[in-house]
Amino acid sequence: MCLFIETIRIDNGKVCNLSYHNRRLNDTRAHFWPESMPLQLSGYVHPIIHEAGIFKARVVYGEKGIEDVGYFPYVVRRVHSLALVQADGIDYTYKSVEREPLNRLFALRGICDDILIVKQGLLTDTSIANIALSDGTHWYTPKHPLLKGTKRAALLEEGILQERELKPEDLPSFSTARLFNAMIDWGELELPVQNIIP
Template identity: 45%
Template sequence: MLCLETICIENRELKNLSYHEARLNKTRRELWGYEDEWDLNALLKVPDHVTESMHKCRVVYSKGIDKIQWEPYSPRAIRKIRRVYDDEIDYRYKYDNRDALNTLFAQRGDADEILIIKNGLVTDSNYCNVAFFDGTRWLTPASPLLPGTRRAHLLDEGIIQTAEIRESDIAKFSRIRLFNAMVDWAHAATLDVSLIA
């Protein structure tokens, strides 16, 4: 079993590193029983071929680091979202194996993204955590499939708050926003909830 961290690099600087490090070390503790802490700042050196433009660093690991990849990043356009349903899916750790998520993503039809409903509750999209705007606050599902690093940072900053969001609650909101480690809050896709099919 392999897990991974996908870290944003902008202007050759690794972003939000303390949050990635916290999740990685929590995963190592809970899955494999390790008590030592990895220092990502010491382990990751941005190679010369990475330019000032946005890149992503994929750290694939289990007991040790399996591989580190450095790739240019291009954001995807999201114009429509389709609800998909899976009451059994488990992605509480950022597993390298995304077969279950890929199966759900294949159900998107003419949409660009999916919104995964588990046991009647809204969780995440394929690659992003989500938040809904109620007119005054941005609320993110209290039970995401994967608690993302950007989500943790936004919660700490008080920009979003957690709430149990049922599928039946979606119509009560005006907008949905999709964000992850590579997509910051200011540039995240924001759609009217009417675009969730």
């Protein structure tokens, strides 16, 4: 049975970007199970009112609906360097519980903290996050990521990010890289582009 996940940031009791998670969850269910009824995550994910700090709500779902919701304290894993890893055959279009292909690539990081996956000659994502590159004026994110993240969707709609086809050979044109996802806020995790290692 196919199972998928949404990881949702709860920031001091506030559920973040829920409409984007709702959209992706229902798009995924409509793709795999066209007869499925839309779900509203607001009926399943609840702020942890009595807890301060950042929590991750992990929602597991499938054909029959929501299977499980768990809440976990969250601390950002620091990333100071990325190893470029080639993986032309990888597909992570849908946020699945099955991450073994990503885990195998992550194991190739060598001395780096994480990887930046190159697919068909284009930059995509790290093992856990979307990426954006700055030329000092604008922020660009890969046009063809492995996973269209919910934070990425929000930043594109807000005009903070622009999509662009980015190749490894373009990296010297940029100064700074930012990693972001539903749990890593925009600007919370960045590194110099020179720390992306071929």
